[in-house]
Amino acid sequence: MLPDGERRSAHDAAVFNLREKRDQAGRAEPDFERLREHARALKAHALDHLDLLLERFEENASRAGAVVHWAEDAPALNRIVHQLLESRGARRVVKSKSMLTEECGLNPYLESRGVEVVDTDLGERIVQLASEPPSHIIMPAIHRSREDIGALFHRELDVPPGETDPVRLTEAARRHLRSCFLGADAAITGANFAVAESGTLVVVTNEGNADLGMSLPGLHVACLGLEKLIPGLADLAVLLRLLARSATGQPISVYTSLVNGPRPGAELHIVLVDNGRTRLLADERHRRALGCIRCGACLNTCPVYRRAGGHAYGFAIPGPIGLVLAPALGGTEEQRGLPLASTLCGSCTAVCPVKIDLHEQLISWRASDVPRGLRERLLSRFAAACLSSPALYALAGLALRAAWPVLSRRWPGNPAGPWLASRELPTHPGASFRARWRDRVRGAGP
Numbered sequence: 001m002l003p004d005g006e007r008r009s010a011h012d013a014a015v016f017n018l019r020e021k022r023d024q025a026g027r028a029e030p031d032f033e034r035l036r037e038h039a040r041a042l043k044a045h046a047l048d049h050l051d052l053l054l055e056r057f058e059e060n061a062s063r064a065g066a067v068v069h070w071a072e073d074a075p076a077l078n079r080i081v082h083q084l085l086e087s088r089g090a091r092r093v094v095k096s097k098s099m100l101t102e103e104c105g106l107n108p109y110l111e112s113r114g115v116e117v118v119d120t121d122l123g124e125r126i127v128q129l130a131s132e133p134p135s136h137i138i139m140p141a142i143h144r145s146r147e148d149i150g151a152l153f154h155r156e157l158d159v160p161p162g163e164t165d166p167v168r169l170t171e172a173a174r175r176h177l178r179s180c181f182l183g184a185d186a187a188i189t190g191a192n193f194a195v196a197e198s199g200t201l202v203v204v205t206n207e208g209n210a211d212l213g214m215s216l217p218g219l220h221v222a223c224l225g226l227e228k229l230i231p232g233l234a235d236l237a238v239l240l241r242l243l244a245r246s247a248t249g250q251p252i253s254v255y256t257s258l259v260n261g262p263r264p265g266a267e268l269h270i271v272l273v274d275n276g277r278t279r280l281l282a283d284e285r286h287r288r289a290l291g292c293i294r295c296g297a298c299l300n301t302c303p304v305y306r307r308a309g310g311h312a313y314g315f316a317i318p319g320p321i322g323l324v325l326a327p328a329l330g331g332t333e334e335q336r337g338l339p340l341a342s343t344l345c346g347s348c349t350a351v352c353p354v355k356i357d358l359h360e361q362l363i364s365w366r367a368s369d370v371p372r373g374l375r376e377r378l379l380s381r382f383a384a385a386c387l388s389s390p391a392l393y394a395l396a397g398l399a400l401r402a403a404w405p406v407l408s409r410r411w412p413g414n415p416a417g418p419w420l421a422s423r424e425l426p427t428h429p430g431a432s433f434r435a436r437w438r439d440r441v442r443g444a445g446p
Contacts, residue, residue, distance in 0.1 A: 002143065002307065002308060002309040002312075007143075007145070008307055008309075010145065011142065011143055011306065011307075011309055012306040012307055014139075014142055015136075015139075015142060015299065015300050015305070015306045016300065016301075016306060018139075018247070018248060018249070018296070018300040019297070019300040019301045019351070020249075021248060021249025022245065022246055022247070022248075022249050022297055022300065022351060024249055025245040025246075025249040025250070025251070026245060029241070029245060032245070035238060035241055035242055035353075036242065036353055036354070036355055037355065038238050039238055039239055039242055039293075039353055039354045039355075040291070040354050040355040042230065042231075042235050042238060042239070043230075043290075043291035043293075043354050044288070044291065045231070046229055046230050046231060046235075046291075047227070047281060047287060047288075047290055047291065049231075050226065050227075050229060050281065052196075053196040053229040053230075053231060054196075054226065054229060054272065056196040056197065057194055057195070057196040057199055057229055058199075058272075059199070060196070060197065060198055060199030061199030061200075061201075061261070061270055062199070063199065064198075064199050064260050064261030065261035065262050065268065066199065066261055066262060066268040066269065066270050067267070067268070067269045067270070068269075068270045068272065069269060069270065069271045069272070070271075070272050070274075071271050071272065071273045071274065071275070072274050072275075073273075073274065073275050073276075074103070074104035074105060074273075074275050076273075077100075077101075077104045077106065077223060077271055077273050077275070078104060078105065078106055078109040078110070080271055081106060081110070081188065081221055081223065081271065082109065082110060082113055082115070084186075084219070084221055084269055085110070085115055085185075085186055085219075085221075086113075088185070088186070088219055089185070090115070090185035090186040090217075090219060091114065091115055091116060091185060092115075092116045092118070092180075092183055092184050092185050092186075093110065093115060093116065093117050093118070093184060093185065093186045093187065093188055094118050094120050094180055094181055094184040094186075094187050094188075094209075094212075094213045094216075094217070095107075095117055095118065095119050095120065095124075095187070095188040095189070095213070096119075096120055096121055096187075096188070096189045096190065096203070096205065096209050096210035096213055097119070097121040097123075097124050097134075097140065097190065097205075097210075098188070098189065098190030098223055099134075099137060099190070099294060099316055099317055100190055100223050100224060100225050100273060100275075101188065101190065101223055102133065102134060102316040103275065103316040103317065103329065104223075104273065104275060106188070106223070107119075107128075117188075118177070118180040118184070120177050120180065120181070120207075120209040120210075120212075120213060121140065121205070121207060121209055122141075122170065122173055122207060122209075123136075123139055123140035123141040123142070124140045124141075125173060125176075125177065126140070126141040126144060126149055126152065126173075127140050127141050127144075129152055129153075129156045129157075130144070130152055132311070133310075133311065133316070134310065134316075135309050135310030135311050135318065136296060136299060136310050136318070137294050137295075137296040137299060137317065137318075137319070138247050138248070138294075138295070138296045139296070143309045143310065143311070146164040146165075146166060146169070147164055149164075149169055150162065150163045150164045150169060153169055153172055153173070157172050157173070157176050159172045177209070181212050181213065181216055182216065184213070184216060184217045185217055185219070186217045186218075186219035186220070186221065187210075187213035187214055187216070187217050187219070187220050187221070188213075188220075188221045188222075188223065189203055189210045189213060189214060189220065189221075189222050189223075190203070190222070190223060190224055191203055191222050191223075191224040191228055192204045192228070192243065192293070192294070193228055193229075193230050193236055193239060193293075194224055194228045194229050194230070194270075195230060195231075195232060195233055195235075195236060195258075196229055196230065196231055196232070197231060197232040197233065198232075198233065198260060199260065199261070200233070200258050200259065200260045201222055201224070201258070201259040201260075201270065202236060202240075202256065202257070202258055202259075203222075203255075203256075203257045203259065204240070204243060204244075204253045204255065204256050204257075205253065205254070205255045206248075206250075206253055206254045206255065207254070207255070208254070208255045210255070210257065211255055211257050214257070214259065215263070217266075218265065218266045218267060219266070219267050219269070220259075220262065220266065220267065220268050220269070221269045221271065222259070222268070222269070222270045222271070223271045223273060224270070224271070224272060224273065225272075225273050225274075225275070225277055226272055226273065226274055226277045226278070226281075227277055227281075227290040227291070227292075239293055240252060240253075240256060242293070242295070242353040242354075243293055243295050243353070244295075245353075246293075246295040246296075246297040246351070246353040247295040247296050247297065275329060276328050276329040277290060277329070279328060280325075280328040280329070283328070285361070285364050286324065286328065286361050286364065286365070288356050288357065288361070289321065289324045289325055289328075289356060289358075289361060291354045291356055292321050292325075292354070292356060293353060293354060294321075295353055296319070297348075297351045297352060297353060298319050298320040298321050298347075298348035298351060298352055298358055299318060299319030299320070299321075300351075301347040301348060301350070301351050302319050302320050302342075302347065302348055303343060303345065303347070304341060304342060304343060305318060305319045305320070308341075312341075313326075313338060313341070314332075314334060314335060314338075315330050315335050315338060319348075320342065320348035320358045320359070320362070321348075321356070321358065322338065323338045323339050323341060323342055323358075323362055323365075324339070324356075324358055324361045324362060324365065326338040326339075327339060327365050337372075339362045339365035339366050340366065340376075342359070342362050344359050344362060344363065345359070346359045382396075394432065394434075397432050398432075401428055401430075401431075401432075404425070404428045407425065408420075408424070408425040
């Protein structure tokens with residue numbers, strides 16, 4: 001959870017700036033809404049025919065020289081990748097950003113077996129050096145300030161103390177990462193899309209790190225979820241026009257690479273990962289979440305994410321799309337309860353490039369599958385009673401304001417204790433909204 005004050009404000013502003021750039025890019029693209037509708041239909045078609053697309057992709061990728069593996073779950077993915085590395089004596093790996101490998105815990109699995117994994121996306125490398133998970137899908141270190149990164153690079157990369165200039169910090173990271181690329185035995189990447197008609201992997205970055213990783217070592221292992229499949233290259237054009245605009249407001253990302261088989265003398269292994277995706281595909285209420293193209297637009301507009309930060313979710317994918325995916329893909333009871341962490345304002349649904357009805361799906365998860373303890377069930381019933389009775393609502397508000405000074409202190413048995421463990425209760429305004437509104441109408445209040 002981000003602390004109150006300057007850091008939370010900076011995170012809020014930085015993330016919402018991405019939302020504003022997305023809106024500007026959308027207004028500049030006359031076909032933006034038509035593209036969104038096209039993309040929604042395209043992904044729905046792909047999910048409806050996923051079995052056929054997977055078979056076709058495997059056939060065409062194999063014909064192009066790649067070796068396709070299938071992983072039922074996270075342990076299977078980790079085991080397959082490790083066996084590939086071990087059998088070829090690969091001890092040092094460069095990896096480009098992949099939320100799937102974060103979801104499956106690939107880095108700690110390999111590192112526990114003596115394989116050095118270097119994340120090469122700049123943001124990913126920053127959080128890796130800080131021993132943190134990413135806090136955003138496309139901006140993994142957006143929660144860290146320049147001063148934080150300067151201090152981290154001073155400790156880990158020997159930059160001069162007090163360095164905060166972004167250009168010089170980036171140059172230091174580039175020198176460090178280049179030596180990692182040149183010494184790597186293998187490369188691991190994700191993929192943004194996989195084209196069934198040609199067996200092609202599509203990798204999109206702004207830094208070119210994935211391209212360099214795929215070009216230098218002799219072994220390239222690509223890990224991707226089953227939902228990345230799309231029918232053809234014509235469909236790819238639609239999704240690429242939406243991806244960067246929705247993520248950062250760019251017309252297109254700096255690097256878009258199409259990989260069709262291994263380069264001469266090298267190996268390409270593709271691991272297609274299920275890890276709960278077929279279970280989600282069979283769920284008619286929530287299968288649309290598999291249409292996500294991981295642009296992060298829903299994070300950038302979410303009022304909860306902007307103030308809480310990605311680490312508060314405890315799941316590899318934060319934000320509204322993470323709340324929807326966590327009950328199906330997450331393993332813990334706490335992750336299955338994440339749909340409760342939303343205001344249901346619907347802003348995420350409004351910006352989704354493939355029109356996933358995120359807030360409606362959160363409501364659906366809440367209604368059926370979210371685990372609740374006795375306290376949550378009683379609180380929900382009490383809230384429902386208050387919200388359906390104006391008199392009871394006013395009485396509950398009066399009681400809560402009277403009890404606020406006691407609730408805001410830390411003491412054993414305080415029902416607000418879990419909240420106070422990581423934050424402070426704000427000062428209440430002293431009167432109900434209705435009373436303050438009446439005073440304002442009379443000209444007696446702010």
